[in-house]
Amino acid sequence: MTSTIASPMHTANDLGIGLLRQPSMVLFGPGQRRQIAPVVKGIAERVLMITDSRMAASAEFTQIVEALQQQGVSVSVYDGTEPDLPRRHVVDVVERFGGSSIGAIVGIGGGSCMDLAKVASAVLTHGGDVRDYYGQFLVPGPGIPVITVPTTGGTGAEVTCISVVFDEEQGMKVGVASPHLEAYAAIVDPELTLTCPPGLTAASGADALSHLIESFTGRAKNPDADQLATTLYAGKNLLADVYARNGLALLNDSLPAVAADPTNLDARSNTLFGAYCAGMAINTAGTAGAHAIQSPIGNLTHTPHGFGISALLPYVMRYNLPTRVPEFAEIGRILGVANASDPEETQARAAIDRIEVILETLGAPLDLRTLGLQPADFGFVAKQAMLATRLTANNPRELTVESVTSILERGYDGDRSWWQL
Structure with missing residues (x-):
């Protein structure tokens, strides 16, 4: 197949190409957060919940954790995620939870929470530093299964296969982009956005x-x-x-x-x-x-x-x-x-x-x-x-x-x- 190199003026998709990348499963609808526990139980005995302090303090989060525990799943929580995902959070998660037999990761919150879950999955699985994966197609294989749960209506991080990290030393945002960052499941519950400021x-x-x-x-x-x-x-x-x-x-x-x-x-x-x-x-x-x-x-x-x-x-x-x-x-x-x-x-x-x-x-x-x-x-x-x-x-x-x-x-x-x- 010969590639047509598009000029800045080019509009037409001459090849008629269509391409989708997406999680293996998407659940959408009010109340669907109640499916988090059954989905996790099907793949893991221990789960890491990655979120921020606002979500971690909510009644909904407590209910999700309790539902997981009732299913016999051991739950660890990282609730320090900040906006514009600083690299130090990736380092922190890897230091705290590396070698702890995490079977699944739930990223619940805004885009930074879900981005951290996706990129932490890669680093926990394949080792090294997140900087090793800056760029495209540098994650060598699948990581720990990730379930994404958005609480804001905007980033789309629940279905994208990229995580954006702010590298403080470089003073810039850098992308980790790989199909291996695609979530195992996205659970999209509009009720979780009702308290969004x-x-x-x-x-x-x-x-x-x-x-x-x-x-x-x-x-x-x-x-x-x-x-x-x-x-x-x-x-x-x-x-x-x-x-x-x-x-x-x-x-x-x-x-x-x-x-x-x-x-x-x-x-x-x-x-x-x-x-x-x-x-x-x-x-x-x-x-x-x-x-x-x-x-x-x-x-x-x-x-x-x-x-x-x-x-x-x-x-x-x-x-x-x-x-x-x-x-x-x-x-x-x-x-x-x-x-x-x-x-x-x-x-x-x-x-x-x-x-x-x-x-x-x-x-x-x-x-x-x-x-x-x-x-x-x-x-x-x-x-x-x-x-x-x-x-x-x-x-x-x-x-x-x-x-x-x-x-x-x-x-x-x-x-x-x-x-x-």
Whole structure:
């Protein structure tokens, strides 16, 4: 098979390729957390629960632990996970639980909790340091079975085969990307998101929305067999698009509904379902420019990942629009703000306007000045963003230090005029 190397202007998936990676089992629905104990009992006598202090103090977590113990499963708990998963947590888990015959790991919480569970599984099994696995396809084989249980509606980490680690010494986020990080099972219970604080709901909702947009408008790579065997992201593809379309339709209604009433279980369910769809989409299509640029901004401003993404998204979408008019136009129709009889560019601009309305309704920021980013840091951020080649390679329009700087300038000024090639 001959590979077609896509240019920054290329849109078409010429090979008609579709690719999915996913857990062996997914359970979705209110109350499904009660299946954690039976699932774990089927594969392990001892389980390690990885979570954060907020979840560990909840009644729901206590009930899950008690249910596991009633099934005869020995339970250990690590509840020190912090946002943006610091590498020291991976080191801590390996030091504390290495050699202790852990048969399964449950990662329950936000993205960092699930990412820690996945990468700890690899290091506990194969040894060494997590740094040995930075990059793609470097985990040598399967690890301890992981059950992922999300408590926020955004990261999609329950179904992705990547863990993002903040290496404090390097001062940057690094990905461990391998199909061997795929969870054994994902148990997705919307009831666990009902107590998610408003700020976290907004940040995670913005993140999920960005995953859908970046996967659907990303670069089509048309990879050959060798590329598929060595590169996590196959680019925009038929199967990822199915999930992206469904997720966009769900979040279009559910995110404003959750913002209006955080106790609305139907809205929470649709938000979590949309976030799951987003995770399925990015698992093979990947994220792109907004995620590459956010990482150094987050390191400088210590702001939540989802808020950094929200503040960048209006400007990255505008930058990419000239090369992705048909895709943004379809998004406009999915979101119910565009008519097929209108010019495509009109439909595409309506989509971007609608996405910004959703973000504003959530209370997520729409400019970089709000995050505290300083113009003096633009050059540093642009150079750091270009190091995230796994992400920049997915952006539909070529990114350079100069173009990223222009995005940052517009984002700082809140300049939402339309970008022209």
